[in-house]
Amino acid sequence: MSNSTNLDKLRPIDFCDVLDRIGGDTSFLKELLIIYFQEYAEKKRLLQEAIAREDFTQVCELGHSLKGASANLSLSRLQRIALCLETAGRERQIQLAQEAARTLETEIQTLKAFLEGNPPGKFV
Amino acid sequence: MKILVAEDDLICSRILQKNIENWGYKAVLARSGQAAWEALQDEELRLSILDWIMPGMDGVEVCRKIRRRKKYKYTYIILLSAKDRKQDIIAGLSSGADDYMTKPVNFLELRARLQTGKRVIDLEDKLLLIQNQLKDIASRDSLTKIWNRAEISKFLSEELERGQREKKPTGVILLDVDYFKKINDFYGHAIGDQALLQVVSRLKRKIRKSDKIGRYGGDEIIIILPNCGLTEIKRVGERLRLSVGKRSIRTELDSVPVTVSAGCATSELPGTASADKLIKIADSVLFKAKGLGRNCVVVAGQELEPLGERKNV
Numbered sequence: 001m002s003n004s005t006n007l008d009k010l011r012p013i014d015f016c017d018v019l020d021r022i023g024g025d026t027s028f029l030k031e032l033l034i035i036y037f038q039e040y041a042e043k044k045r046l047l048q049e050a051i052a053r054e055d056f057t058q059v060c061e062l063g064h065s066l067k068g069a070s071a072n073l074s075l076s077r078l079q080r081i082a083l084c085l086e087t088a089g090r091e092r093q094i095q096l097a098q099e100a101a102r103t104l105e106t107e108i109q110t111l112k113a114f115l116e117g118n119p120p121g122k123f124v
Numbered sequence: 125m126k127i128l129v130a131e132d133d134l135i136c137s138r139i140l141q142k143n144i145e146n147w148g149y150k151a152v153l154a155r156s157g158q159a160a161w162e163a164l165q166d167e168e169l170r171l172s173i174l175d176w177i178m179p180g181m182d183g184v185e186v187c188r189k190i191r192r193r194k195k196y197k198y199t200y201i202i203l204l205s206a207k208d209r210k211q212d213i214i215a216g217l218s219s220g221a222d223d224y225m226t227k228p229v230n231f232l233e234l235r236a237r238l239q240t241g242k243r244v245i246d247l248e249d250k251l252l253l254i255q256n257q258l259k260d261i262a263s264r265d266s267l268t269k270i271w272n273r274a275e276i277s278k279f280l281s282e283e284l285e286r287g288q289r290e291k292k293p294t295g296v297i298l299l300d301v302d303y304f305k306k307i308n309d310f311y312g313h314a315i316g317d318q319a320l321l322q323v324v325s326r327l328k329r330k331i332r333k334s335d336k337i338g339r340y341g342g343d344e345i346i347i348i349l350p351n352c353g354l355t356e357i358k359r360v361g362e363r364l365r366l367s368v369g370k371r372s373i374r375t376e377l378d379s380v381p382v383t384v385s386a387g388c389a390t391s392e393l394p395g396t397a398s399a400d401k402l403i404k405i406a407d408s409v410l411f412k413a414k415g416l417g418r419n420c421v422v423v424a425g426q427e428l429e430p431l432g433e434r435k436n437v
Contacts, residue, residue, distance in 0.1 A: 021139065021229075021230075022139055022142065022143070022231075023142075023143070023146065023231075025142075028142060031138075032135055032138060032139070035134055035135055035138065036135055039134055039135070064206075065133060067206070068135075068136060068206060068227060069134075071206070071227060072133070072135045072139060072227070072228050073135060074228075
């Protein structure tokens, strides 16, 4: 495993992996990240409502959806947190869902901060 | 070639779309099972990528619905899912999917799998084309290329049923080339065939698109006329007779004078509920036309008023 690949694993986004998936097109990756954050904003609102009324089906569906979107962009940490959210919904555990939602938000902010300093293309 | 991408996740959908379009396909997007099903009503959509989990109807349900339909050509389906357990893959394929891929998608693999799907579609198209060609060959007379006896009888039965439903008469005209045996004996069978081809060609020019023409026997031609009653059939029969006999037929050997006799019947007559009975009546009046000296038209129920230039036999 090369050093750059090791570095990618530590970052919130694995640029090598995602760019490999989309043919190395960094401007397309930027477009996808914009969509991701827009979708997240909407899902965050729905998630808060679902947790408030303990709608576990909705929590599970939102977790599943975020897990898929994160996996497609090689956001492995976010993918794992989304999986926790999906599991919390499936197992009807409200505390776990609340915790996962909070961690998700923190990780999103971490990703945004990282991308500001490291826009797609910088490592390519 | 168009490919349906049914995926509710916008990111995955965009990535799929971009890759697919880069490979030269046209992507049709759907973000729910219902939208996918609606898009699949387009018969040109033969390749589909369906996500398993979608709002409302899921990918597996769409698969089952596709496989239940009868009239459509084959649709090749690749089912996408994050579910990677053996039992999920088996369940996905059992629903009717041709292929199964786990997410996130490896695009080199997807490209190869789409090529496999395209190959299957192309093979099916070739098979259908050959099947239709064989069906057509089996339905037509080998010399004249008009419908053969079995096929024209089937058309007549269908037309009679439709006519009964819509309360419209169906007409049948049986035509026989006068002295065809003599033409064959005198000029030879090759010239006889040429003459018959010309007769068919002249008749075809005088019938409607909705009419059907077939070879009933050696030199007997049958024409099925939807929505044609006794008054109309008399006129049509005479027009057909004149179209054949008005001038000699040019063959590679000689100019051959050819005329036809015609027997006409319609479903307005009593006892004509079946194709066989209607043809039998048309045949009996054709026989009368022959007896009246040939080159004439006799309509069943109006045998006393034959049309044409009759000669004494």
